[in-house]
Amino acid sequence: MHIVITGGAGFLGQRLLARLLERGELDGQAIRRLTLIDQVEPQVPTATDVEIVPLAMDITAPRALDALLAERPTVIYHLAAVVSSAAEGDLDLGMRVNFDATRALLEGCRHHALAETRLIMASSVAAYGGDLPDILDDMTALQPQNSYGTQKAMCELLINDYGRRGLVDGRVLRLPTITIRPGRPNAAASSFASSILREPLNGEEATCPVPTDLALFVMSPGRVIEALIHGAEVPRTDWAPFRAFMLPGITVTVAEMLEALGEVAGEEAVSRVRHEPDEAITAIVSNWPARFDTAKARRLGFEGDRNLREIIEAFIRERS
Amino acid sequence: MHIVITGGAGFLGQRLLARLLERGELDGQAIRRLTLIDQVEPQVPTATDVEIVPLAMDITAPRALDALLAERPTVIYHLAAVVSSAAEGDLDLGMRVNFDATRALLEGCRHHALAETRLIMASSVAAYGGDLPDILDDMTALQPQNSYGTQKAMCELLINDYGRRGLVDGRVLRLPTITIRPGRPNAAASSFASSILREPLNGEEATCPVPTDLALFVMSPGRVIEALIHGAEVPRTDWAPFRAFMLPGITVTVAEMLEALGEVAGEEAVSRVRHEPDEAITAIVSNWPARFDTAKARRLGFEGDRNLREIIEAFIRERS
Ligand SMILES: NC(=O)c1ccc[n+]([C@@H]2O[C@H](COP(=O)([O-])OP(=O)(O)OC[C@H]3O[C@@H](n4cnc5c(N)ncnc54)[C@H](O)[C@@H]3O)[C@@H](O)[C@H]2O)c1
Numbered sequence A, B: 001m002h003i004v005i006t007g008g009a010g011f012l013g014q015r016l017l018a019r020l021l022e023r024g025e026l027d028g029q030a031i032r033r034l035t036l037i038d039q040v041e042p043q044v045p046t047a048t049d050v051e052i053v054p055l056a057m058d059i060t061a062p063r064a065l066d067a068l069l070a071e072r073p074t075v076i077y078h079l080a081a082v083v084s085s086a087a088e089g090d091l092d093l094g095m096r097v098n099f100d101a102t103r104a105l106l107e108g109c110r111h112h113a114l115a116e117t118r119l120i121m122a123s124s125v126a127a128y129g130g131d132l133p134d135i136l137d138d139m140t141a142l143q144p145q146n147s148y149g150t151q152k153a154m155c156e157l158l159i160n161d162y163g164r165r166g167l168v169d170g171r172v173l174r175l176p177t178i179t180i181r182p183g184r185p186n187a188a189a190s191s192f193a194s195s196i197l198r199e200p201l202n203g204e205e206a207t208c209p210v211p212t213d214l215a216l217f218v219m220s221p222g223r224v225i226e227a228l229i230h231g232a233e234v235p236r237t238d239w240a241p242f243r244a245f246m247l248p249g250i251t252v253t254v255a256e257m258l259e260a261l262g263e264v265a266g267e268e269a270v271s272r273v274r275h276e277p278d279e280a281i282t283a284i285v286s287n288w289p290a291r292f293d294t295a296k297a298r299r300l301g302f303e304g305d306r307n308l309r310e311i312i313e314a315f316i317r318e319r320s
């Protein structure tokens, strides 16, 4: 089969590539070809028996994906996106990349009659907002309070409708906050969710800008990648009536994160976290939902992390 | 003030025009000008002290509304739409009229810096779908099972986001099933909801295609128009955090509709309704939600009909 990954140079795109190559197959079919698309040419490994094609391409360009869709890929992972702060800072950019490019991709699939192609998109917990209940479930409204979440929610609706009409096999997974992301702290409000574990594990100092009783809904990068794989393997009919839902993250407080850090890496690691409350960050993240009943995802066989210890141990294993 | 009505030749557009002229003011300001836009030139009354401008115009044409927006209208009622069956039959048409034209209108407001202009759109109960709870509320997800509902839900998200960003004063009202619509039965699955009352009241026969225990969520045309008026008068800040919600319809069964018909017009009227179960229609309408807790609409002062009797009596009064 031929798999396309948009956003193939990104964090999840690169990890998904590695995992697909490791597996060699998806849904019981050998992977013959992998096309990775990104603004910058994605890095790809050299020697393997899979044909890997990296493409530098702006997916917002007119008919950008047309030649590729004409080759009738079996699975498309649509991961290209501008993140939350960029979409908030530039409405046009966010609409173009996060919404219009998704619509163009759907139209491309329709035009090339790719009714059987599995189109898998990553949505986000940022699509939730408004007067949320304590525990969200599969029927909780998406009332986003940011443009990124708005664009993701609009894509969900459109992918669901194209899927319902049989124009493509559309599938959307809403991702929890991902921890532990490798790399450096960044400007994202959620940066601390990785930072307060990653930096101490690397022997460095970290800053915790939120109260320790703050709860988050998290998933490890490894589990997210497994969910993307599983998302291509669940039968099409199981996705109806609405082809988007939340993945089974786990609810953890910052205190529990630090406790697990201590268990795995000792109290010295925990002492590397300085507590410097930041009201702006706290105000943003305390509106994020932290408790979900993810019944649909579980019914369809998606699996979350078992606990924080497992998340931390996986990070240490993968780092080495 | 200058009020624009898109879809001004339509059922609600014409009634809204009549009501606005009757009132002469909106939100305490005298109405000086009314612009009605539709594919076909809207009918407008001749003599009055308000300047009424009917415009024949396709709102999907590029920059269709540009000249009008340059005049900085105070309130825009965006009622132009292709209905459910047309949007289902022609995806491109539905996307163009129901979604792209709304987006263009939002962009036009942004371009002309109409941050204070109230943009009021009519959404629909058709935006609901999926595994709905018995009683829906303001946090029930929109998981539409038709393209019309999908397009309306996408407009809600976009209007909310432009409103949140302060680019326009965006407001969306989700309308219940409207009964009693004047006119003739049509191809809509909901046609019977008006037909089984209207035809007997007019001394004609009607067909009821659904079981009498079927429940519907309904609102009279008069109350819908009052809601559109009130929608321009509620303070802007009251609409946050999500600028779209369901109007307070009332839940009625077909049996209750026929009972009220008997009370107002006698048993002879009821006997004009023939019961001819239609499985196709029953299948469609039994998925429509019938019970809502419309807390937000009620908190903002929107009012529903008191009962079926009132709905029927209003129809008789307006007919004469
Ligand atoms: N918890 C969450 O809510 C959450 C977390 C992570 C990711 N996501 C979603 O998962 C997906 C992947 O996330 P990630 O962490 O790998 O992000 P990332 O930023 O690392 O990767 C996204 C990639 O898209 C590319 N891209 C942006 N605009 C493009 C364009 N016009 N043309 C081509 N490529 C373009 C970027 O260059 C980048 O490499 C995204 O859709 C993101 O929104 C959601």
Ligand SMILES: NC(=O)c1ccc[n+]([C@@H]2O[C@H](COP(=O)([O-])OP(=O)(O)OC[C@H]3O[C@@H](n4cnc5c(N)ncnc54)[C@H](O)[C@@H]3O)[C@@H](O)[C@H]2O)c1
Pocket: B006, B007, B008, B009, B010, B011, B012, B013, B037, B038, B039, B040, B057, B058, B059, B060, B078, B079, B080, B081, B082, B083, B097, B122, B123, B124, B125, B126, B175, B176, B177, B178
């Ligand atoms: N219960 C419900 O769910 C419900 C009920 C009624 C109305 N609504 C919504 O309320 C609004 C008004 O409904 P209505 O009953 O008056 O419908 P209607 O069909 O009578 O009026 C809609 C008008 O829009 C016009 N129109 C369509 N495409 C156009 C275009 N490209 N350019 C210009 N004009 C165009 C049509 O000519 C028509 O006159 C619609 O947005 C509809 O979706 C929802």
